[in-house]
Amino acid sequence: MPPAAPRCSPAASNNALHWRALAFDPKVLLLDEPLAALDAGIRQQLRDEIRSLQRACGATTLLVTHDQDEALSLADRVAVVDGGRVLQVDTPERLYTQPVSSQVARFVGHSSVMQGRVVGTNTVDVSFAILYADTGAFRPGDKVDVLVRPEHVQPDPPETSLNRLAGRRTEVRYFGATCRYDFIPDAARQPLLCEGRQLAEHTIAIAPEHLRILAA
Structure with a gap:
């Protein structure tokens, strides 16, 4: 007979095979790529079970x-962690919304990072446009990276919108509930990654509060 499930296992789980390699009432769980090579459906199910198990045990994981x-x-x-060096330790939300560097921003989630230069208070030149954003402690002349997440790009905004950019849409990737697509602003060399149910036709806008300025 397979061993009984550990006493801290979630009540919803009755598959003892999930717990075959776990000790009873563990104080620490060490999980190294536990869901690698699984298809998306099973990965999601086991991800939820691992989270339920961790909460039931109260174990550091x-x-x-x-x-x-x-x-x-x-x-x-x-x-x-990159090359054995810890770049940032934070909550998932802060890691995504407030990365401390362009390297972290590129690693966590999808994003577009534009090279720019601060030209005034809350104003950044990204070569193809002047954008308004919170420049914080950066001073005019400082080289910076400007981060934008794809879900924060507004398609075909009103003409009065700040950071409104004309251009053209190119590659579109369909994901069912949403689409990711590339939009190349006029005079820009690289496209911006956008995401949403509505696709931009000729213009986009990025609200100043959705641009994060990082050290270059």
């Missing part, structure tokens, strides 16, 4: 993964 969805959905705190 160290999860190593290359899957950003796993890290952000399972963890209370996430550490981004």
